[in-house]
Amino acid sequence: MSAGRKVDAENPSAAELIIRAAEDHAPDANRMLVLVRLGRLVKDDDCLVYPSVEWVAHHTRLGVATVERIFAELRKFDILQWTGDVIGKMGTKVYRIQAERIAAAYPPPEPWEERQARSQARFRTIREKYRAKHSDAPSHRGSVDSDAPSHRGSVTGANGSTLPHGEGHAPSRRGSRSLK
Incomplete structure (x- = not known):
């Protein structure tokens, strides 16, 4: 997280709080890429940033759109607030970024164990619905009828071979290969 910078764990900087x-x-x-990039732009405790959309797109490797x-979403949630100032030739807007609003706008993700349990329960429900709807279908993809051979070569031939032609080896397409 600190990317080589010293971090005071008890007194984190504004940039560190945003990250x-x-x-x-x-x-x-x-969103995380953009917010981390904006957090790295913060120089002081005023949390002022003046990011160019193209610059952020280039450094995050995201599209401009x-x-x-x-x-736009960050402005809607008041995470980015325009100060009314413009800087540079191109008129880049100066924003104030607020870390506490990030937490308010986006609730923390659910713990992995809960997410995994919910996903497995949903899968079991779907599987049971499928089995109820297709009760005559095999229980898994590889199953076949009990009286049918498992593959076409499993039928026992006249000489006890399991090969379909009953020869014990594949018949040659050419004539015999004698050395006469």
Whole structure:
């Protein structure tokens, strides 16, 4: 998380709080990437950032439209608040980013054990519905009728061979190979 920077665990900086909130609460990887990148832009406790959409897109390797959509969402949740200032030739807006609003906007993900148990219960329900609907279907893909051979070569031939032609070896397409 600190990427080579010193981190005071008891007194984290504003940037560190934003990065921690992003890692703990962002609902997906794209939002987390953008929030972590914005957190790394914060220089002081005012939490002011002036990110260019293209710059953030380049450094997160996301599309410009994706970054614009995420910025719009962050503004909607008041995570990014425009200060009214504009900087640079291109008119980049200056925002204040608020770490506490990240946690409020995105609830923490459920613990892995709960998610896994819920997923397995849902799978069992779907499997039972399928079995009830298809009660005459085999219990798994590989099963076959008990009286049918498991594969076409399993029928015992006249000489006890299990090969379909009953020869014990595959018949040659050519004539015999004698050395006469």
